[in-house]
Amino acid sequence: xxxxxxNASLYRRPSIGRTIWQxxxxxxxxxxxxxxxxxxxxxxxxxxxxAFTNFQYNKGIFDSPFVGFKNFEFLFISGQLGLxxxxxxxxxxxxIVLGNVVQLAFAILLNExxxxxxxxxxxxxxxxxxxxxxxxxxxxxxxxxxxxxxxxSNLVRSLGGEMPKVYQDANAWPxxxxxxxxxxxxxxxxxxxFASITGMDSSMMEAAQIDGANAWQRIRYITLPxxxxxxxxxxxxxxxxILKGNFGLFYNLVGNNSMLFKTTDIIETYVYRSMMNSFxxxxxxxxxxxxxxVGFFIVLGANAFVKHLDPDYALF
Amino acid sequence: xxxxxxxxxxxxHIKKDNTQIVINIVTYILVTIFCLLCILPxxxxxxSSFSTEEAIRRTGFTLWPSDFSTYSYELxxxxxxxxxxxxxxxxxxAGIGTLIGLFIIAMTGYALQRKDxxxxxxxMFYIYFxxxxxxxxVPFYLLIVQTLNLRDSYFAxxxxxxxxxxxxxxMKNFVKAIPHEITESGKIDGAGDFKIFYxxxxxxxxxxxxxxxxxxxxxxxxEWYYSSLFLTSKVEYRPLQYHLYNVINKVASLKNSVAxxxxxxxxxxxxxxxxxxxxxxxxxxxxxxxxxxxxxxxGLTVGAVKG
Numbered sequence: 001x002x003x004x005x006x007n008a009s010l011y012r013r014p015s016i017g018r019t020i021w022q023x024x025x026x027x028x029x030x031x032x033x034x035x036x037x038x039x040x041x042x043x044x045x046x047x048x049x050x051a052f053t054n055f056q057y058n059k060g061i062f063d064s065p066f067v068g069f070k071n072f073e074f075l076f077i078s079g080q081l082g083l084x085x086x087x088x089x090x091x092x093x094x095x096i097v098l099g100n101v102v103q104l105a106f107a108i109l110l111n112e113x114x115x116x117x118x119x120x121x122x123x124x125x126x127x128x129x130x131x132x133x134x135x136x137x138x139x140x141x142x143x144x145x146x147x148x149x150x151x152x153s154n155l156v157r158s159l160g161g162e163m164p165k166v167y168q169d170a171n172a173w174p175x176x177x178x179x180x181x182x183x184x185x186x187x188x189x190x191x192x193x194f195a196s197i198t199g200m201d202s203s204m205m206e207a208a209q210i211d212g213a214n215a216w217q218r219i220r221y222i223t224l225p226x227x228x229x230x231x232x233x234x235x236x237x238x239x240x241x242i243l244k245g246n247f248g249l250f251y252n253l254v255g256n257n258s259m260l261f262k263t264t265d266i267i268e269t270y271v272y273r274s275m276m277n278s279f280x281x282x283x284x285x286x287x288x289x290x291x292x293x294v295g296f297f298i299v300l301g302a303n304a305f306v307k308h309l310d311p312d313y314a315l316f
Numbered sequence: 317x318x319x320x321x322x323x324x325x326x327x328x329h330i331k332k333d334n335t336q337i338v339i340n341i342v343t344y345i346l347v348t349i350f351c352l353l354c355i356l357p358x359x360x361x362x363x364s365s366f367s368t369e370e371a372i373r374r375t376g377f378t379l380w381p382s383d384f385s386t387y388s389y390e391l392x393x394x395x396x397x398x399x400x401x402x403x404x405x406x407x408x409x410a411g412i413g414t415l416i417g418l419f420i421i422a423m424t425g426y427a428l429q430r431k432d433x434x435x436x437x438x439x440m441f442y443i444y445f446x447x448x449x450x451x452x453x454v455p456f457y458l459l460i461v462q463t464l465n466l467r468d469s470y471f472a473x474x475x476x477x478x479x480x481x482x483x484x485x486x487m488k489n490f491v492k493a494i495p496h497e498i499t500e501s502g503k504i505d506g507a508g509d510f511k512i513f514y515x516x517x518x519x520x521x522x523x524x525x526x527x528x529x530x531x532x533x534x535x536x537x538x539e540w541y542y543s544s545l546f547l548t549s550k551v552e553y554r555p556l557q558y559h560l561y562n563v564i565n566k567v568a569s570l571k572n573s574v575a576x577x578x579x580x581x582x583x584x585x586x587x588x589x590x591x592x593x594x595x596x597x598x599x600x601x602x603x604x605x606x607x608x609x610x611x612x613x614x615g616l617t618v619g620a621v622k623g
Contacts (some may be wrong), residue, residue, distance in 0.1 A: 019434055025509035026427040030439050033424040033479060040456070040476055041446035043463070047455025049428065061458060087462050106350070109343040112336070118344075124609050125351040126360075131601055133538035133557045137438075139564055139594050140357040143377050147588065151360060154376035183353065214333035247540060255565060271453050276545070281454050288452025296449045316441065 051286040057279075071286035080270075081287065088245050088266040094178045095185070096238045102182060103189030104231065108219055110190070111197045123194065126187030134248035141180060141253060170263045177253060177264065179306065181246070196230050197223060231314045233306055240302035243295040267291045342607030358602065365389070365592040369585035388585050388592035398573050399596060401553030409474055409555060410536035417478040417532045418525060424479075426513045447481040460546060472546035473555065477535050483528055486615060490524030491517065527615035530608050537601060556597045563593045 020027065051071055053064040075081040106126070110119055129137075144152045145166050153163040167170045200223070208218050247268035254264045256273065267287055274284040308315035348398045356379075364377045371382040392399060424443075450456075466472040498520060502512040518525075536555075543558035554562065562569035570589060 023433060023435065026430060026433045027435065029423040029427045029510065029513065032420045033443065033484065034439065036475075036479060037443055037446050039464075040459075041450060043453035044346055044451040044459045046451075047458055048451040050454055050458070061455070106347065109339065110347065112339050113343050113347075114340075122347050122351055123613065124606065125354050126347075127609055127612065128354050128605060130612075131534065131605055132598060133540060133560075135443070135540050135557045135561045135564065136361075136594055136598050138465065139590065140361065140561075142564075143357065143360055143591075147332075149372050150375040151377045151379075151480075154378075163510075186350065187354070188616070191613050195613075195616065215336035215339050217335075219339075252561075268453075274456065275454055283457075285454035286453055288454055292452055299448055316444065 026177075048285065048289050048292075050281060051289040053282060055281040055285075057281070071282050072290065075283060075286060075290075081290065082263075084265060084267050084270050084287065085243075086091075087263065087269070088246065089242055089243065092238075092242045095181050096235065097237070098178065098182060098244075099185055099189060100231065100235060100238075102186055104193055104227070106186065106190040107193035107197055108223055110194060111223070112215055112219070123187070123191055126190055128187065129184045130188045134252040137180060137184065137249065138252035141176065145176070150162075161230060167257060168259050170260045173254070173260055173264045177250065180253065182248060184249070192234075193227070193230075196227065200226050229310060232309065236271075236302045236306050238313075240299040241295070243267065243291050244297060361591050361594050365588055365595045367459060367588055369588050372587050385588075386589040391585070391589065392573065392592055392596065395573075398553070398559065399593075400557045402559040402597070404537075405470065405553045406556040407536060409470060409539070410533050413474050413477055413536050414529050414532040417483075418529050421479050421483050421487050421528060422518065422521060422525065423513065424484050424489075425491050426517055427509075428484070429488045429491045430509075443481050443484055457545060467546055468548055468551050469546070473539060473542045476542055477532070477539060484532060487528055490521065490527075494520050523611070525616060529609045530611050531615065534601075560593055560597045564590050 014022070036254055047061050050061045052066060052068060054060065054067050054070075055061065055064045058226070072081075110122060135301055142150070144150050145163075147153055147163060147165045147167065150163070156163045164172060164177070166176065204222055204226075205218060213221070245266035245268040247266075250264060250266055250269050251272065254260050256277065271284045271288045271291075274280040274287075303315050360377055360379060363379060363381050364372060365388060366382040366384055366386065367378070367381040368385040368387065374383055376425070428440050429434055430436065436545050460472050460476075461467045464472075466475075494517060498516055502516045538557055539555050540557040540561045543555050544561065547554055547558065559569075559573075563573050570584065570586060573589070573593065
């Protein structure tokens, strides 16, 4: 009896202080990162309170007058928030659906090509647009479609057509932005999908080839079904980010051109402009906070769904 | 199966099927067209930068410079102050930021993959949570400007770009792939955790350091966002891409970029100057690209999809 009690106390968990001391080096190694995320991510969090105030710059966040949900009410009633949500979500749906279809198609097609140098070169070239800044992207687009000098404008004109003044035409921009986004992201996604195709077990492929399956049948009955889980999971995570917009792309392409806002203004661009140009900190932060909170629950939902499908892939 | 059998199998079973041929033709056409679409815009920027302004007014941007001219470059090099300043700022930020960021990310990634580190899950969640929820742009802006008082300071650009949860997770996956025996030998010799990391893990982490270092360097090189938030016109030398942003979007900056070159403002070749600035600001990335892209591909393969 005495013996077991002694054993139990011998093997009891070490105290917290002792555990910390034993792991002091590893903790210290994590410390810079802990401080970094504390300062740049956790310290601003209480500042979200600003969304409930009528912010006055000289008073700071916590001494500005409290106005409750007024900022949110205004955004709802004016229809501003509705428009931003609509644009953000619709663009993301277009990006996700078109992007994944094109990326998947390119990855599968490339995998069928036998020439290794061609595969490598194609991947390298497709990946190039990912490397350049959105600032340069805006210049490339301007170079192609501006009314006076644009390459495409001239081409259309020389073929006898009439080019619309796209920088004044809001309806043209959903197509332009979706296309530019495809242009920029296809290489990246293709490389990711291509990697998971080449990582596939090749024995099934070989067996199918021996059985006389043709290339199309192999894609249809082996490659696609094998990729299905990856596609579904990447898709769900993309849905998790459906309220997040690509600020750099939209802001550089559209900028402060208010003629285009109806079809191009997303949450990020509105938040940026109303803070930097109109100094409306309270409303800007109200939109930002709305995005963060709703977006957070959408991610949780997406993750729960992934966990349900395959716990290995869940984020947490 | 012996190699001989394998060989026999390969030679006997593949009878060319028609779908394979169709798919190959479709692939070559589609992929080649897309690759051309990826390259041509860059080519057009270069071609336009070597045109005369007058030719662009007349024929628009073309695939080949209609009247070859290096005038816009001459203008830029006649008063190269701003461009050189932008280069120095960008190279310093990218160099310092990448080194510091890489070191911190590597340390953290190593500590967080140690199975015997009891706090690893807690710290990982603490880091990961920041990518799920944020206070938004406004509180972050006020933190930098009011609390930390970093307006017009290069630190406002250097610091926020140092690391991201995604890069730490990526590093963790890379460290995990290092064979256990390597670190085990260090433990038996009685080396401390930091010694093991520094002497045994880091040297085996070269591909990871290259990949993540390049991701970091690229984000510094392409940086314009934090500059536009935190650097006012009081700052003389802006990072390259922000300099380009200003030249493209603000007439005043365009004029400033060639100030002192004694050109009448109305004679400024606006369009070709923008293009030439873009070529100078982006050139190094495009030139380095063929040598570094394989590391990015490696990084995506490790980090993007599990299994």
